[in-house]
Amino acid sequence: MSVVTNTTTIGAIDAPSRRNTELALVIFAVAISVFAYANVGLALNGELPSGMLGYGAGLALLGGVAHLVVRRFAKYADPLLLPLATLLNGLGLALIWRLDQSERLLAHPSFAPAASKQLIFSAMGVALFVGVLLLLKDHRILQRYTYISMVVALVLLILPMFFPAQFGAKIWITIPGIGSIQPGEFAKIVIAVFFSGYLMVKRDALALASRRFMGMYLPRGRDLGPILAIWAMSILILVFETDLGTSLLFFGMFVVMLYVATERTSWIVFGLVMSAVGAVGVASFEPHVQDRVTAWLDPFAGWGTHPASEQMAQVLMSFGSGGTLGTGLGQGHSDLILFAANTDFILATVGEELGLAGVMAFLLLYGLIVERGVRTALAARDPFGKLLAIGLSGAFAIQVFVVAGGVMGLIPLTGMTMPFLAAGGSSVIANWALIGILIRISDTARRPAPAPAPSTDAEMTQVVRP
């Protein structure tokens, strides 16, 4: 409602900023997260966890600082984005801490407690969020860096190829002393900037200089160049980094933005055909991808013989055992998944302990973020802002779909993580930056336009009843 008012009504001097709504929702988000944290402690040890105060204070501080910065520097921003991110981040921390308590996981060699680290990562994420809002006074500034973004994105995407594969996929770069970074998460944002800048300039050429063929607009050969280049890059990522998720994410994001920029349905058809060809082609010879497909087709067939299938079977049993309402936090056995239980498969813990209801709630939270993003794109007044907002929210939606769909066995599993929820620094930091940019765009979009000069004609047009 407010969007409509703010963007179409002219003349409201002091449009509601909705900052107080946001504050109330942030407090609510922090409260829910602290409640979840307490719940885990009560279920596992029968007492309130000792770290609860620190955790609650930390989360409240993060949410509070983020809110104050938004209040000061992005007054008219969308009031839902920040509370949603805070809630997901806070619940993610509670879930990670819950899995840290699992004796079964602690006994597993690949596992290390991650909650305190994750809190630091969250702080870094919020710091980046604050940085974005402070430094980026107007999102249109980013337009200047279109081609630099392209170079940065390419470097980020290509870098992992030179680092050894971890767990079957080359999506990490390892910096000694600091740890591993997943550059793909950051590349997601940078490449959205590049696409937006590029498409804003080229969209007329792409949309109009085309021939009609069988009811579809076919682009000219030379205009096909960019999409072919991006497609080739996605395939290369898939082949050299064996990462279906990242590849799908970039290609999907590009097709969405291309469609929005040109309004030509033919791009969608092209995009679908090309991604299908790419995925099937690569899956037919890449063993890592084949493994995932086998596990997806019949997880239980490979019990005891095929580790990827067995893991998928464990994930499905975890979801199934949760049922409608779940076992309650701290009382499930999602730790039976063992490897990557608190990263890629953290949604299974939600499924088992919070049940169908919990997973649906989480999916709706993600859906709301996407919805606010799309709404921001609709409200944005400049094409660059529109493209950037839809690119980021589209990428976010595709990522949630690819990860959640993979974990729930809807599509083959890929190596990406649930935004904000899963343990892992890159993901949470990059996604806070993403939310920061969306907030900046929405602030610009919802900021009331300066009042026009009063029109004397307005009164003349009144209908006078006889």
Added chain:
Amino acid sequence: MNKPLRRVAIFCGLLMLALLLRDNWIQYVRADELTNRAENRRIRIERYAHERGNIIVDGKAVTGSVEANGSDFRYKRVWKDGPLWAPVTGYSSQAFDSSQLENLEDGILTGNDDQLFFNRTLSMFTGEKKQGGNVVTTLNGAAQKAAFKGLGDKKGAVVALDPQTGAILALASTPSYDPSVFAGNSDKDSAAREKLLKDKDKPMLNRALRETYPPGSTFKVVTAAAALENGLYDDIDAKTESPLPWTLPQTTVPLQNEGNIPCENASLREALRVSCNSVFGKMSDDLGNKKMIEQTDKFGFNKEVFTPVRADASIYPEDNKPQNAMAGIGQASNRTTPLQMAMVASAIANDGKLMQPYMVAKRQAPNLDDVYTAEPEELSRALSGENAQKVQQMMETVVKDGTGTRAQIPGVTVGGKTGTAQHGLNNSEKPYAWFISYAKTDNGSPVAVAVVVEDGNANRDDISGGGLAAPIARDVMKAVIDSKQ
């Protein structure tokens, strides 16, 4: 640009919808299937998460539950006297699932059964620790001990029933095993189980329920019952039409008797007393295969018995004339479980009424409230009361001054029948010693027993129902009678 934006929004909505539908599919539609899959370790974690309820004999638990360390299974099953009770309880192992009562009554023992719903809901509010319920069996500790003591280190089985209710009083199978040795989840448990499975004496085979033997001469009481029921003979003391030697139909081979015993035209009573093959072989032949099958059906043959632990079906198959004649003396293709022969003895002792054998008397909630009490149930009318009493008289003569004298108990009327079942090609293997019997007091019959001993070590000539098996039956019957006083 807003039109495509709206379409993208719809597309994102569809992605979310797909996720929501998929989630409903795995967490609602397939929830039960995924929860109860054999691969799902949660079932076993849950089974051992709380103190498991006990299996109770004579008011005392024969099982226990101890806290085990070093695994996600918190409690471990233990047995007070494993080998003695393994044929009744079965095993319950963290690593290897469970069997028999431990398996069938798992819901009660873990406390998850629907019968405990009210109880469970109540303790959810009172905050009581979750606990399993108990299963109270019908077994008689003294009889069970007597059975094991009698069998000793010989291979065999004993089943004792209360003829008036069908309650199982003793259920022994030797050699037995201690389920405690593989109740856990360690390599040691695996090794112990592996050793038991490889043992050529098959200690984990429940011979009382899951092994069928040729019944030998004990089957003659069934043939006698069939003859009386079908009106072939009425008077057990009148002469029968039994020439000696009697040639098996369609052959030239005479049916041999054991030694030079007075079998020519012997009365039913006399023929059973000395165990005449020729008389009962001809009787079975005179009745025919169909009537014999009808009679065995009435005794509960030819189908599985659920006590509730499953017992294999004892069989009396359709067969040709000579085989049917041989089956009449228990030496052909008919095979029975020890439980089945105890059912035969108990039906005769209970004046022809066969009761359904059962071993669960009560199920108790964790707070010891009864949630189920067994009601004795008539399985079938095996023979008329009058004819049953005639067979009783014959069996009592066997014990009084026939082949079964070693089953006598001073001051108690005992009826019985011996059997020495030959088996193996051309009688090459050592025979099985059988004895079925019942005791009778003023209040009807309190116990019927079937004993089978398969002893490879004994001297061949010593193996006879009267010698090896009858004393075991006597001790078991005596234990039951003594414990009732």
